[in-house]
Amino acid sequence: MFIHEHQKRIRYGETDQMGYLYYGNYALLFEIGRVEAIRAMGTTYKYMEEEMGVMMPVIAMECRYLAPAKYDELITIRTILKELPTKIIEFHHEILSDAGKVIHKGVVKLFFIDMKTNKRVSTPKFLTDKIKHLF
Amino acid sequence: MFIHEHQKRIRYGETDQMGYLYYGNYALLFEIGRVEAIRAMGTTYKYMEEEMGVMMPVIAMECRYLAPAKYDELITIRTILKELPTKIIEFHHEILSDAGKVIHKGVVKLFFIDMKTNKRVSTPKFLTDKIKHLF
Amino acid sequence: MFIHEHQKRIRYGETDQMGYLYYGNYALLFEIGRVEAIRAMGTTYKYMEEEMGVMMPVIAMECRYLAPAKYDELITIRTILKELPTKIIEFHHEILSDAGKVIHKGVVKLFFIDMKTNKRVSTPKFLTDKIKHLF
Amino acid sequence: MFIHEHQKRIRYGETDQMGYLYYGNYALLFEIGRVEAIRAMGTTYKYMEEEMGVMMPVIAMECRYLAPAKYDELITIRTILKELPTKIIEFHHEILSDAGKVIHKGVVKLFFIDMKTNKRVSTPKFLTDKIKHLF
Numbered sequence: 001m002f003i004h005e006h007q008k009r010i011r012y013g014e015t016d017q018m019g020y021l022y023y024g025n026y027a028l029l030f031e032i033g034r035v036e037a038i039r040a041m042g043t044t045y046k047y048m049e050e051e052m053g054v055m056m057p058v059i060a061m062e063c064r065y066l067a068p069a070k071y072d073e074l075i076t077i078r079t080i081l082k083e084l085p086t087k088i089i090e091f092h093h094e095i096l097s098d099a100g101k102v103i104h105k106g107v108v109k110l111f112f113i114d115m116k117t118n119k120r121v122s123t124p125k126f127l128t129d130k131i132k133h134l135f
Numbered sequence: 136m137f138i139h140e141h142q143k144r145i146r147y148g149e150t151d152q153m154g155y156l157y158y159g160n161y162a163l164l165f166e167i168g169r170v171e172a173i174r175a176m177g178t179t180y181k182y183m184e185e186e187m188g189v190m191m192p193v194i195a196m197e198c199r200y201l202a203p204a205k206y207d208e209l210i211t212i213r214t215i216l217k218e219l220p221t222k223i224i225e226f227h228h229e230i231l232s233d234a235g236k237v238i239h240k241g242v243v244k245l246f247f248i249d250m251k252t253n254k255r256v257s258t259p260k261f262l263t264d265k266i267k268h269l270f
Numbered sequence: 271m272f273i274h275e276h277q278k279r280i281r282y283g284e285t286d287q288m289g290y291l292y293y294g295n296y297a298l299l300f301e302i303g304r305v306e307a308i309r310a311m312g313t314t315y316k317y318m319e320e321e322m323g324v325m326m327p328v329i330a331m332e333c334r335y336l337a338p339a340k341y342d343e344l345i346t347i348r349t350i351l352k353e354l355p356t357k358i359i360e361f362h363h364e365i366l367s368d369a370g371k372v373i374h375k376g377v378v379k380l381f382f383i384d385m386k387t388n389k390r391v392s393t394p395k396f397l398t399d400k401i402k403h404l405f
Numbered sequence: 406m407f408i409h410e411h412q413k414r415i416r417y418g419e420t421d422q423m424g425y426l427y428y429g430n431y432a433l434l435f436e437i438g439r440v441e442a443i444r445a446m447g448t449t450y451k452y453m454e455e456e457m458g459v460m461m462p463v464i465a466m467e468c469r470y471l472a473p474a475k476y477d478e479l480i481t482i483r484t485i486l487k488e489l490p491t492k493i494i495e496f497h498h499e500i501l502s503d504a505g506k507v508i509h510k511g512v513v514k515l516f517f518i519d520m521k522t523n524k525r526v527s528t529p530k531f532l533t534d535k536i537k538h539l540f
Contacts, residue, residue, distance in 0.1 A: 011440070012450075013294050013433045015287040017341055022283045023193040024162025028418045031159070035416070035477075045417075046477040057203070058158040063196040071287055072440075072451040146305070147315075148298045148427045152420040152476055159418050163283045170281070170342070180282075181342040206422055207305075207316040293463040294436070297429025328428040331468040338462070 002081040002134045004037040010073045020068035026095070027061065030108050033079035034091045041130045049115070054124050056110040059088070067103040074098045084135040085123040087111065137216040137269045139172040145208045155203035161230070162196065165243050168214035169226045176265045184250070189259050191245040194223065202238040209233045219270040220258040222246065272351040272404045274307040280343045290338035296365070297331065300378050303349035304361045311400045319385070324394050326380040329358065337373040344368045354405040355393040357381065407486040407539045409442040415478045425473035431500070432466065435513050438484035439496045446535045454520070459529050461515040464493065472508040479503045489540040490528040492516065 008029065016022040035045050048054050069075050076096040083090070088109050095104035114121045143164065151157040170180050183189050204210050211231040218225065223244050230239035249256045278299065286292040305315050318324050339345050346366040353360065358379050365374035384391045413434065421427040440450050453459050474480050481501040488495065493514050500509035519526045 011433060012286050012288075012436055013292045016282050017285040017287060017289040018190060018192070018282075019287040022162075023196065024159060024166070024283050027157075027159025027162065028416060031417055044477060055153060057153070058198075058200050060200065061158070061196075061198040063193075065193050065195065068192070072449060146298060147301055147421050147423075148429050150422040151417050152422060152424040153417075154422040157418045163281060166282055179342060207314060288460060288462070292432075293466065294429060294432025297427075297432065301429070325423060327423070327473070328468075328470050330470065331428065331466075333463075333466040335463050335465065 002037070002041070002131055004033070004040045004079045006033060006036040006077045006079070007074055008032060008077060010069050010071055010075060012071060015071045018068075020070060023063075023065060026063055026065075026104060026106060027108075029075075029077050029095060030061070030079075030091065030093050030106050033077035033093050034108065036077075037079040037081070037091070038127075041127070043127065043130060048124070048127070052124060052126065053115040054121065055113050055115055056089070057113060058108055058110050060107075060109040062107045064105045066105065067097070067101070069095065069097065069103060075103075076100075081131070081134075084128060084132055087120075087122050089123060137172070137176070137266055139168070139175045139214045141168055141171040141212045141214070142209055143167060143212060145204050145206055145210060147206060150206045153203075155205060158198075158200060161198055161239060161241060162243075164210070164212050164230060165196070165214075165226065165228050165241050168212035168228050169243065171212075172214040172216070172226070173262075176262070178262065178265060183259070183262070187259060187261065188250040189256065190248050190250055191224070192248060193243055193245050195242075195244040197242045199240045201240065202232070202236070204230065204232065204238060210238075211235075216266070216269075219263060219267055222255075222257050224258060272307070272311070272401055274303070274310050274349045276303060276306040276347045276349070277344055278302060278347060280339050280341055280345060282341060285341045288338075290340060293333075293335060296333055296374060296376060297378075299345070299347050299365060300331070300361065300363050300376050303347035303363050304378065306347075307349040307351070307361070308397075311397070313397065313400060318394070318397070322394060322396065323385040324391065325383050325385055326359070327383060328378055328380050330377075330379040332377045334375045336375065337367070337371065339365065339367065339373060345373075346370075351401070351404075354398060354402055357390075357392050359393060407442070407446070407536055409438070409445045409484045411438060411441040411482045411484070412479055413437060413482060415474050415476055415480060417476060420476045423473075425475060428468075428470060431468055431509060431511060432513075434480070434482050434500060435466070435484075435496065435498050435511050438482035438498050439513065441482075442484040442486070442496070443532075446532070448532065448535060453529070453532070457529060457531065458520040459526065460518050460520055461494070462518060463513055463515050465512075465514040467512045469510045471510065472502070472506070474500065474502065474508060480508075481505075486536070486539075489533060489537055492525075492527055494528060
């Protein structure tokens with residue numbers, strides 16, 4: 001299992017007139033979570049795209065809104081890999097309020113595309129090599 | 136059953152460097168779909184909040200990304216109510232490409248809050264009265 | 271002179287907790303205005319990028335916020351070309367409330383890049399040919 | 406004079422298909438800059454709104470795009486107050502690339518509204534007291 005945490009402050013432009021983080025903005029939190037998780041593994045998504053020619057489109061997302069996130073709150077994005085990825089990589093996310101309560105749960109599934117052939121491929125070896133000892 | 140369709144053009148600011156609609160921007164398409172569906176029922180979400188004191192927070196969302204939406208594409212947001220809402224209202228969405236192909240499926244579940252008491256309530260009668268003949 | 275008008279409804283996700291359109295979202299209104307203005311001229315920005323290999327980066331923007339735009343308001347984006355573009359194209363924008371009052375003024379200046387050479391070029395002839403009779 | 410710097414990473418969802426930070430997303434960088442500058446002064450914008458009943462709507466913004474910001478780049482938002490604010494507060498911003506080059510300049514002017522009376526007021530004394538020794 002791989003767990004990573006990253007903090008982010010909620011901005012005015014990310015709230016809506018209900019006074020909370022807009023329900024559509026959690027996807028950006030998940031993006032931040034998985035990109036920083038990949039950086040913590042010892043590589044970057046930017047490197048994957050630019051140097052390895054592999055991109056990761058999203059295939060599915062699920063969100064459960066338990067409690068709202070508020071303006072200026074310093075939330076924690078917890079990102080969890082429960083299994084070593086194969087054809088699909090599945091990120092589990094928990095958003096924690098500044099008081100440490102889980103206020104949102106999400107799952108994002110992505111696959112891998114070889115940008116030269118535009119064909120689907122398995123998880124690149126350079127990525128699994130960095131994390132396989134954790135599973 | 137209630138089905139409503141609304142067209143929207145994909146803007147540059149809504150794409151990302153993959154050249155497609157960013158995966159986090161489908162939530163806004165769903166918002167447009169359900170708000171325009173409510174308008175087609177003969178009322179508005181703005182009226183519900185401002186005049187009836189009822190707001191509709193999102194409790195869950197599911198997205199399945201079948202094919203990308205492209206810059207300047209005139210997509211169709213299809214919004215479907217399969218059941219008369221009770222404590223929860225469940226909108227099913229299909230996003231259609233300009234060629235008429237379903238490229239995305241989503242489900243958004245919302246509940247109702249009385250803004251004075253901040254308590255959860257059932258679907259307001261003025262809303263069910265407008266649509267119950269359809270089910 | 272070239273004047274074009276396009277209507278857009280303000281969405282929940284575009285408001286902030288002040289209850290108004292977020293000050294950073296006017297740039298998207300200007301994008302919509304200029305893209306629809308170019309479509310009204312008889313071509314598209316998408317065609318310019320994909321077929322003619324010319325893109326238009328923004329070089330400067332000015333915004334004056336006169337009154338707020340509200341949730342669900344059907345605003346009008348007025349786009350004005352005062353002069354035939356040469357090395358720079360300058361779009362003047364006025365945002366009108368649903369009551370027809372000017373609530374925002376903006377100016378966006380863009381230039382032209384040949385995407386093959388990555389060099390700056392003058393306004394493409396196929397574009398000026400479509401609008402020169404108006405000036 | 407008051408100068409403050411804050412770092413932010415550019416996210417995928419903030420880029421567009423040109424491969425750069427979307428031109429409309431600089432306003433959010435300015436918001437982050439001024440909110441973190443106010444925090445560095447020893448108060449918060451959230452406190453101003455919630456406890457002091459004062460909000461700060463934007464009256465004008467100017468942007469000069471010198472060079473693009475790229476995906477995953479760790480940019481610096483430099484925020485400068487050149488004068489002690491009176492009826493208007495004027496934030497000057499410079500965005501620096503990860504190589505330390507100024508790639509964008511912006512100015513945002515805001516005023517102060519007493520949220521109870523909805524009337525315009527001068528800069529609150531509790532704010533000027535915190536910064537007047539700097540000018």
